[in-house]
Amino acid sequence: MNTLIHVLILHSSQARSDELYGELSNFNDLDVRKPLEPTIDPNEFFRTDHSDVILLDADYLGNGYGLGQAVIEAFPSKSIIILDDNSTMENMKKALRMGISDVLPSSADTETLVESVYRSQVKKLQWQESIKSSKGRVPAGKVSRGKIISFFSTKGGVGTTFLAVNFAVLLRNETQKRVALVDLNLNYGNVALALNLPVRNSINDVVNEIRNIDGDLIESFMVTHESGLKVLASNPDPQLGDFVNGDHIQVILSTLQESFDYIVLDLPSDFLEVIRPVFALTNTLFMVTTPDILALSNVKSALILLREMNFPAARVRLALNRLSRSSMSKSRVERTLDMPVSFTIPEDASGVYASLNIGSPYVGTKKPFKKTGSIEQAVRSFIEEDQSVGSVV
Ligand SMILES: Nc1ncnc2c1ncn2[C@@H]1O[C@H](COP(=O)(O)OP(=O)(O)O)[C@@H](O)[C@H]1O
Numbered sequence: 001m002n003t004l005i006h007v008l009i010l011h012s013s014q015a016r017s018d019e020l021y022g023e024l025s026n027f028n029d030l031d032v033r034k035p036l037e038p039t040i041d042p043n044e045f046f047r048t049d050h051s052d053v054i055l056l057d058a059d060y061l062g063n064g065y066g067l068g069q070a071v072i073e074a075f076p077s078k079s080i081i082i083l084d085d086n087s088t089m090e091n092m093k094k095a096l097r098m099g100i101s102d103v104l105p106s107s108a109d110t111e112t113l114v115e116s117v118y119r120s121q122v123k124k125l126q127w128q129e130s131i132k133s134s135k136g137r138v139p140a141g142k143v144s145r146g147k148i149i150s151f152f153s154t155k156g157g158v159g160t161t162f163l164a165v166n167f168a169v170l171l172r173n174e175t176q177k178r179v180a181l182v183d184l185n186l187n188y189g190n191v192a193l194a195l196n197l198p199v200r201n202s203i204n205d206v207v208n209e210i211r212n213i214d215g216d217l218i219e220s221f222m223v224t225h226e227s228g229l230k231v232l233a234s235n236p237d238p239q240l241g242d243f244v245n246g247d248h249i250q251v252i253l254s255t256l257q258e259s260f261d262y263i264v265l266d267l268p269s270d271f272l273e274v275i276r277p278v279f280a281l282t283n284t285l286f287m288v289t290t291p292d293i294l295a296l297s298n299v300k301s302a303l304i305l306l307r308e309m310n311f312p313a314a315r316v317r318l319a320l321n322r323l324s325r326s327s328m329s330k331s332r333v334e335r336t337l338d339m340p341v342s343f344t345i346p347e348d349a350s351g352v353y354a355s356l357n358i359g360s361p362y363v364g365t366k367k368p369f370k371k372t373g374s375i376e377q378a379v380r381s382f383i384e385e386d387q388s389v390g391s392v393v
C-alpha cells in the first residue's frame, strides 16, 4: 500500500496509548496520532479528525463499542478496530455485524495490529470499488487458472491432513509458485495448528465478505507460512463452520484459481453436501489410505461413489500412508483396489510426532528425518506430470 494511512489511537490507558503510538510510528506508511487527553465531546472531535483507522479501546470514555458504532454511523469511511481484553465470541460477532473492522486484545503485538490496520484498508477499498462499479470482476484476457489438488479419504485418521499439509509446503518449496492451502474441515480443522500458524482469520471471514470477494480480499484473510505457502484456516469456533455452504466454497475456490497456481485442499472424511462442489473443480484427487482392510474397503466404496458422480477416474491418485514392514504390502493394496498406488509414505511415528511437537512440517524441517523422501518424490512426480500435461495443452 503506497498511500499514507492515518491512524488515530483512543485508549483509556495513557501508558498503553504511548506504547502503541511508539510502536506504530515506526511504520513509514502509517501516520499515527493520539489526542493529548481523553476527548470529552467525540462528535465535535470526529468532525475535524482525518483518520482512516481508529484503534479504540473498549473502555474508552466508558463505552468504546458504543462510541465505535456511533462513529461508523456518522462517518462510514472510517475503520474502527476495537481493543478489548475481555471480548467474547458473542460480542466480537456483534461488533463485526455493526461494521467494526476487527476486535483484538488490547495487548496485541505490533504485527497483529498493523496487519489489522492494513486489512481494514483493503476491505474499505474493496467496498468503495464494489459501490463504484458493478462490472464483472474477472480480469479480461486472463486465461490461466490454478490447479486444484484435493486430499480426501472417507475414513478419518489415515493421514489426509498430514499429507495435504506437507505436500503443500513442498510444492511451494519446489516450484516457488503461488500455492494456497485451504482447510475444508470446517468444524474441526487443524491445518493451521499443524503448521504452527496463528489463526486470526478464517474461512468464515471470507464468507462474511462473500459479496465483495476477490483474490486480494481472500488473501488478506490467509496466513503466510515461512515457506511462502498461503493458508486459509478453518474456523477455530466449531459452530461457525455451519455458516459455510457449498456455494461459498465454489466462489472461494474459483476466486483462488484466479490468483494461485496451485490450491491444495484438506477435505473432511465424508462426502458432505458442503464439499460436493469441490469435486467438480478438482484437477487431481489424492485418495489417502492406510494399508489395512478397513481403510481399503472405505476407498472401494468411495471410488464407486466418485464414479457415480461422474468424477473422471484419470484424475484419481492413490496415496498409501503408514506403510511398514509388518503392514499389508503395496502390491497387495494395488491388487485389492485394482489400481496403482501413486505414492507411499512410510510409518514414521517418531518423525511425525517430532514434527508435530515443534509445530513445523514433517518435510522442510531443518532436522533431517530419515524417511521424508517419499513426500518429496510424490511432489516431484506430480510436478513432472503437471508440466508434461501443461506442455501438451
Ligand atoms: N506416516 C505416518 N507415520 C506415523 N504417524 C502418522 C503418519 N501419518 C499420519 N500420522 C498420524 O496419524 C494421525 C492422523 O493423521 P491426520 O492427518 O490427522 O489424519 P486424517 O486427516 O486422515 O484424519 C496424526 O496423529 C498423525 O500425526
Ligand SMILES: [Mg+2]
Binding pocket: 160, 161, 162, 185, 267
Ligand atoms: Mg484431517
